[in-house]
Amino acid sequence: MEQTQVFDEKAIQGMDLLFHHYWILRSEQPEWYQLIREREKVLRRYIGDKFGLRLIVHQHFIKLEKIPAEPERWMGIQEFQEPMDYAIFCCALSFLEGKAVDEQFLLSEICQEIQSDYPGDFPLDWTLFTHRKSLIRAVKVLMDFQLIRTIDGDISRFDHNEEQEVLYEATTYSRYFMRTYPDDFAAYTHWEELLKEDWKLNQEDERRKRVYRKLFFSPGIHRQDQQDPDFLYIRNFRNRLSEDIDKHSDYQLHVYKNTAFLSSAVSRQYHNLYPDTKASSDLLLQLSKEIHGQRERYTPAENGEIIFTKSEFEQAVDELREVYGQGWSKFFREKSTSGIAAELMISMKDWMMAEEDEETGLIKIKPLLGVIAGEYPADFEKGGESE
Structure with missing residues (x-):
């Protein structure tokens, strides 16, 4: 062979x-x-x-x-802050399709084209600071993906001066960024249709492909209910999956009653692993430890979720501060309880450890949070920032 x-x-x-x-x-x-x-x-x-x-x-x-089985809130371009950023970015891609490789163009030229193609309910106005900042974020991402290169000038100056000029050049890669679709892109009316189109091509062994995508693309998989087909597949074929993943990657499969995920003993510079070096990870490990230690108070539902109201979660954060707060980073020591709770919710959502119901305000803590717990060593002395 x-x-x-x-x-x-x-x-x-x-x-x-x-x-x-x-x-x-x-x-x-x-x-x-x-x-x-x-x-x-x-x-x-x-x-x-x-x-x-x-x-x-x-x-x-x-x-x-890389097409996910299900889109998650943490997927997408991390530098973008609002839908306008994506819309401007897509208009810029459309503009670049008409440019030859190494063809040069001015910032004012692409601004004019984006403005005329912009699909929003309200037109773009480059005299508005927020619109200029959105354009700057989009252009910087174009440069990060090497779709354009700067020949002369600096886009960052555009935030204070809409007359600022920059000279760019289209690259070889600009026309290959977007993936191709079987039908005219304009024929799709909802993003869900794009996913359905992909599964039309993957009807054979669809369940297995969904499970592999979820395991490799997401922090973990949660069991939705007793008949969750994806989780049942993992439980039924656990040994076969584990052996295959061990053989073809540096990851190991872990399966619990309500969650499954991959871990890695190898950390590379481009990996994004939990816990990371952010201070919020320390607090999440401590929160996991406290919830685990109070099972009579925090009773999980059948699927392993623990439900908090917003006030109950903030109370838990207050109690966490009482026990561990002296070792927290200055950023968290000086924050209000509601501010800490908001920061932790962002981190937990990004790691698929929590969901928040916008209508009821209820917070669902997912089983994935409880997989790893942490606390300061026994000889930790209060009064100083943790190392």
């Missing part, structure tokens, strides 16, 4: 790179590009079989089109 047909350590590394990067640019990461090319056949076969995803190998880049 040819070396390229063996799913070896190089193939494992190649798959890890594909899953953690939007694309691998040959000009920027030539070693990564070459590694994946060498294992292209075996990677394409495995990813297609287990995930139902498309691997694109181009002379200038390699891209795995």
Whole structure:
């Protein structure tokens, strides 16, 4: 058998790179590009079989089109803050489709085109500071993805001066950012139709592909109820899944009564692992410890969720501060209880550890929070910031 047909350590590394990067640019990461090319056949076969995803190998880049089983709130472009950012970004992509590789254009030119194509209920007005800031965020992301390059000028000055001019150049990659669809994009009226279109191509072994996507793309999977088909699949084929994941990745499968997730003993610079180095992770570990230690008070539902009202959650934060607060970072020591609770909710939602019902205000703490708990060592002395 040819070396390229063996799913070896190089193939494992190649798959890890594909899953953690939007694309691998040959000009920027030539070693990564070459590694994946060498294992292209075996990677394409495995990813297609287990995930139902498309691997694109181009002379200038390699891209795995990562389509989630279900979209989550933490997915998307992290630098964007509001829907306007995405709309401006998409209008800019449309503008770039009409540009040749290395063709130059001015900021004022793309601003004019975006303004005329913008689909919002209210028109863009570059004299408004908020609109200019939104454009700056969109342009910076265009540069981060290497869809355009700056020839002369600085976009950051646009926030104080709408007359600021910058010269840009379109790159080879600008026309490959968006994935292609079977039908005209304008024919889709709702984002759910895009997901349904993908599953039309993946009807064979759809359940397995959904489970693999959830495990690899999300912090974890929660059991919705006793008949949750995805979770039942994991429970029924646990050993087979675990063996396959061990063989083809650096991850290990963990399955509990109400949650399943992958862990990694290998931490690479581009990984986003929990707990991370943010101070909020320390508080979440402590919160997990306190909830675990008071089972008579915090009784989980059948699916493992623990329900809090907003005031009950803030009370829990107050009690957490009483026990651990002296060791918290200055940022959290000086925050109000409601401010701390809001910060923790953001982190928990990002890690799929909590959901908040907008109508009732109830907070659902998910089983994933309880997987890891932490506290300060016994000899910890109150009165100083933790190391």
